[in-house]
Amino acid sequence: MPRTSPPISVQLKRVVPSRWDCLALVLVLLGLLFLAETSRQLLQPLSGLQATPLSLDPSDLPMYAARTTLRMLAAMAFSLLFTFTFATWAAKSARAERILIPMLDILQSVPILGFISVTVVFFMALAPGRVLGAEFAAIFAIFTSQAWNMAFSFYQSLRTVPHELTEAARCFQLSPWMRFWRLEVPFAMPGLVWNMMMSMSGGWFFVVASESISVGSTAVTLPGVGSYIALAIAHQDFNAIGWAIVAMAAVILTYDQLLFRPLVAWSDRFRSDQERHTPPPRSWVLTVLRRSRIVRNLRRALHKHGPRISVARPRVLEVRGLPLRLQDTAWTGIAAALALLLIWYVIHVVRSELAWQDVFGVVALGLVTMVRVFVLIALATLVWVPVGVWIGLRPRAAQISQPIAQFLAAFPANLMFPIAVSAIVAWHLNADVWLSPLMILGTQWYILFNVIAGATTLPRDMQDAAANLQVTGWLWWRRVALPAVLPYYVTGAITASGGSWNAAIVAEAVSWGPTHLSAHGIGSYIAQATSDGDFHRIVLGIAIMAGFVVLLNRVFWRPMYHYVERRCRLD
Numbered sequence: 001m002p003r004t005s006p007p008i009s010v011q012l013k014r015v016v017p018s019r020w021d022c023l024a025l026v027l028v029l030l031g032l033l034f035l036a037e038t039s040r041q042l043l044q045p046l047s048g049l050q051a052t053p054l055s056l057d058p059s060d061l062p063m064y065a066a067r068t069t070l071r072m073l074a075a076m077a078f079s080l081l082f083t084f085t086f087a088t089w090a091a092k093s094a095r096a097e098r099i100l101i102p103m104l105d106i107l108q109s110v111p112i113l114g115f116i117s118v119t120v121v122f123f124m125a126l127a128p129g130r131v132l133g134a135e136f137a138a139i140f141a142i143f144t145s146q147a148w149n150m151a152f153s154f155y156q157s158l159r160t161v162p163h164e165l166t167e168a169a170r171c172f173q174l175s176p177w178m179r180f181w182r183l184e185v186p187f188a189m190p191g192l193v194w195n196m197m198m199s200m201s202g203g204w205f206f207v208v209a210s211e212s213i214s215v216g217s218t219a220v221t222l223p224g225v226g227s228y229i230a231l232a233i234a235h236q237d238f239n240a241i242g243w244a245i246v247a248m249a250a251v252i253l254t255y256d257q258l259l260f261r262p263l264v265a266w267s268d269r270f271r272s273d274q275e276r277h278t279p280p281p282r283s284w285v286l287t288v289l290r291r292s293r294i295v296r297n298l299r300r301a302l303h304k305h306g307p308r309i310s311v312a313r314p315r316v317l318e319v320r321g322l323p324l325r326l327q328d329t330a331w332t333g334i335a336a337a338l339a340l341l342l343i344w345y346v347i348h349v350v351r352s353e354l355a356w357q358d359v360f361g362v363v364a365l366g367l368v369t370m371v372r373v374f375v376l377i378a379l380a381t382l383v384w385v386p387v388g389v390w391i392g393l394r395p396r397a398a399q400i401s402q403p404i405a406q407f408l409a410a411f412p413a414n415l416m417f418p419i420a421v422s423a424i425v426a427w428h429l430n431a432d433v434w435l436s437p438l439m440i441l442g443t444q445w446y447i448l449f450n451v452i453a454g455a456t457t458l459p460r461d462m463q464d465a466a467a468n469l470q471v472t473g474w475l476w477w478r479r480v481a482l483p484a485v486l487p488y489y490v491t492g493a494i495t496a497s498g499g500s501w502n503a504a505i506v507a508e509a510v511s512w513g514p515t516h517l518s519a520h521g522i523g524s525y526i527a528q529a530t531s532d533g534d535f536h537r538i539v540l541g542i543a544i545m546a547g548f549v550v551l552l553n554r555v556f557w558r559p560m561y562h563y564v565e566r567r568c569r570l571d
Contacts, residue, residue, distance in 0.1 A: 018291075018292070018293060020288055020291040020292040020293070021292050021293055021294045021295075023288045023292070024288050024289060024292035024294060024295050025294070027258070027285065027288065034066060034069075034070075035070070037063075037066065038063075038066045038067050038069075038070040039070065041131060042130075042131055042132045042135055043127075043130055043131070043132055044130070044131050045129055045130060045131070046129055046130065046131060046133075046134065046220070047129075048131065049131065049220070049221065049222070049223075054221055054223060054227055054228065054231050056228070056231060056232060056235065056237055056240040058240075058243040060223075060228075061225070061228065061243055061244070061247045062247070063223065064223050064224050064225050064227075064228050064247070065224075065225050065247045065248075065250070065251045067222070067223050067224050068207060068211070068224040068225045068226060068251070069251055069255065071135065071138050071139050071142055071210070071211075071224070072142055072200060072203045072204075072207075073255075074139050075139050075140075075142035075143040075146055075203060076146060076196065076199070076200060076203075078139070078143050078147070079143055079146040079147040079150050079199060080150070080196075082143075082147045082150075082151060083147065083150045083151045083153075083154045083192070084154070084185075086100060086104070086151055087150075087151040087152075087154040087155040087158065088154070088158065088180070090104070090155055091154075091155050091158035091159050092158070101155075101558075102550065102554075104148060104151060104152070105498075105549060105550045105553045105554075106546050106549075106550055107144070107148060108148040108152075108495070108498035108499075108549065110144075110542055110545075110546055111501070111502045111504075111505045111523075111526060111542065111545065112141055112144055112145060112206045112209055112210070112502060112505070115140065115141055115144045116137065116141050116209065116210070116213055116530075119137060119140060120137045120213055120220075123136040123137035123140060124137065124220075131222070134213065134220045134222055135222065137210075137213060137220075138210045138211055138213070138222055138224075141206065141209065141210035141213075142203045142206070142207065142210050145199070145202050145203050145205065145206045145210075145502075146199035146200065146202060146203050147199070148495065148498065149195050149198060149199050149202065149446060149495040149499075150192065150195050150196060150199050152491050152494060152495055153188070153191050153192055153195040153450070153453075153491050154188050154192055156191075156487055156488070156490075156491045156561075157184075157187060157188030157191055157192065158184055158188060160487055160564075161183065161184060161187050162187075165183055165187065166183075168183075169182070169183045186270040187270065189267040189270050190267045190268070190270060190453055190456060190457060191450070191453040191454070191457070191488060191491075192267075193260070193263045193264055193267045193453075194264075194449045194450065194452060194453035195449060195450065195453070195491075196260070196263070197260050197449060198445055198446055198449040198450075200255070200260075201252075201407075201445065202443075202445075202446075202499065204248065204252075205441075205443075205503070205506075206502075206506070207224065207225060207226030207229075208226040208227070208229050208230050208506075209226070209506070210226060211223075211224040211225075211226035211227040211230075212226060212227045212230040225244060225247055225248060225251075228240070228244055228247075229241065229244050229415065232244060233418075233511070233512060236418075236512060238418065241415060241418065244415070245415065248407070249407055252403065252407050253403055253407075256403045257283075257284075257285065258285055261281075261283040261285070261286075261399075262283040262285045262286040262289070264281050264283070264399075265280070265281045265282055265283040265286045266283075266286055268280050268281050280395070281395055281398070281399055354536060354537070354540060358537075358540065359540065359544075362522060362525060362540055362541055362544050363544060365520060365521050365522040365524075365525050366521075366522040366544050366545060366547075366548045368432075368520050368521050368522075369501065369504050369508070369521040369522045369523055369545075369548075370548055370552070372436045372439060372500075372504070372521065373439070373497055373500045373501060373504075375436075376436065376437070376439055376440040376444075376500060377440075377447075377493060377496060377497055377500065379440075380440055380443075380444040380447050380496065381447060381489075381493065383444075384444060384445075384447045384448040384451065385447065385451050385485070385489060387448065387451075388447070388448045388449075388450075388451025388452045388454075388455060388485070389451060389455045389481050389485060391452050391455070392451065392452040392453070392454065392455020392456045392458070392485075393455050393456075393458065393463070395456075398452060398456065405445060405448060405449065408445065416438060416441065418512050420434065420435060420438060420510060420517075421510055421511070421512040421515050421517055422512070424517060425515060425517075431517045431518065431519045432519045432520055432521075435507055435508060435510060435517065435519045436507070436519070438503070438506070438507035438510070439500050439503045439504050439507040439508075439523075440496075440500060440503070441503070441507075443495075443496045443499035443500045443502075443503055444496060446492040446493075446495045446496040446499060447489065447492040447493060447496050448492075449492065450485075450488040450489060450491050450492030450495075451485050451488060451489055451492065453488050454484055454485035454486075454487065454488030454489065455481070455484065455485055457484070458480070458481075458484040458485075462480060462484075463480070466479075466480045486564050487564045490557070490560055490561050490564050491561075493557070494553065494557045494561070497549070497552065497553075497557065498549055498553075501523075501545055501548070501549055503523075504521055504522065504523025504524075505523040505524075505526050505527045506523070506527075507519075507523065508520075508521040508523035508524035508527070509523065509524040509527040509528065522541055522544065522545050522548075525537070525541050526538060526541035526542065526545070529541055
């Protein structure tokens with residue numbers, strides 16, 4: 001029979017764009033406009049920043065907020081690339097894990113001011129005399145506040161993939177590349193998305209330091225919300241601080257709607273619990289993209305004509321002919337040699353420029369900061385673990401609290417300086433005690449976000465079984481809730497601990513106009529050394545802080561992590 005053409009109405013429907021196509025086109029055009037407007041000044045000379053100094057005029061805040069958002073999104077892209085390579089390599093190779101995870105501990109322990117002080121000259125040299133070099137330095141600084149949390153989360157997920165899923169992948173004879181993208185990444189995606197939100201918010205916490213770069217004689221101020229806040233604090237302008245808070249809230253709400261809410265709704269498809277008792281999370285942006293015919297055809301074309309990539313399982317470099325035990329010894333020797341070289345450098349700096357009394361004094365300051373970190377992490381655990389479980393088991397509550405938690409997590413400690421300084425001075429309070437809460441202000445949310453992510457993965461049949469058996473109270477927490485969220489909590493607690501050490505630099509030395517307060521601790525020591533441009537004391541402070549964080553991770557957090565991993569494998 002001859003093929004009949006479809007009716008004219010059907011043909012027109014295929015050609016004429018639908019309302020979903022129009023909405024998708026508007027979103028794409030807005031994204032292109034955002035990129036064009038925020039990147040057009042990247043290649044201008046640095047002298048242009050001095051010709052147009054930063055202003056506290058609220059009408060300039062939209063452009064400042066757009067520039068800050070571009071830096072944070074760029075840092076997020078590099079953090080994802082780092083996560084998918086570094087964390088995967090550490091999770092899949094036992095030999096690589098022995099080097100990469102301690103390296104990650106060290107990187108997490110290095111404060112953001114340490115990264116800036118060491119790398120600012122390098123990044124400025126990449127684009128001499130151009131704003132682009134300073135932008136590189138700012139993006140890298142924000143990257144260091146985002147990447148470690150995401151890498152730990154992804155590493156934890158890869159190490160706790162259920163045994164039955166691994167067996168299913170083996171039965172289907174999936175290649176390492178397909179198993180990575182079809183099994184491991186989807187399994188890790190719910191927790192990774194929540195940690196991406198936390199990392200994005202954590203970037204706001206250090207955005208002041210990343211946009212107002214001041215190391216010794218090098219001072220660069222990039223247009224952005226962070227530099228706007230720093231200028232408002234210097235001028236004691238409460239109105240400007242209020243406008244900065246409004247701008248932050250608007251930006252967080254925008255990227256929550258356009259980026260993270262679609263990701264949460266999309267990643268819900270990878271939940272291991274497929275039995276639905278509650279409506280899944282929704283996103284109008286994801287709905288637009290799914291129903292747009294243009295986007296659907298483009299996706300099909302990319303899938304059909306895109307490159308076929310086949311990548312082998314990442315593994316540490318192996319030397320043929322050498323036994324594996326000998327290769328392990330060689331890798332361990334290389335790592336030990338690098339550590340000894342670093343220790344020798346620090347000792348050389350101390351002997352040539354400082355005295356051993358300086359070292360003992362910084363160690364004592366580190367002990368003071370360590371006590372603050374332990375107390376604050378314990379208090380945050382008691383508060384946010386129950387709240388995170390309650391939110392994670394209620395998808396509707398998770399959707400409502402998501403933007404609120406992002407805003408609270410993004411709230412920079414610098415915005416609390418007026419309240420903290422005024423209260424301490426007015427009531428003659430002890431700065432060593434009352435500046436401490438600023439350390440946990442931005443890092444406590446690592447615990448909350450990770451516990452929420454863990455609670456969302458709790459299978460519904462387990463919840464129903466506990467309800468049918470009338471398991472309630474402390475028994476329910478001990479047998480149902482805590483075992484489910486414990487791997488996620490440990491990941492959040494490790495990152496919150498490292499983040500609190502970083503936040504000590506901001507929280508232990510605060511200022512409001514001409515009033516300066518400082519608490520005893522290694523954070524205020526590094527902040528003062530950075531302000532003075534004293535490179536040797538910066539190195540000493542960073543080395544001792546890194547030593548504290550690595551020692552705590554090795555002695556306390558890592559044994560707890562391996563205990564949780566063994567429990568997950570047994571279950």
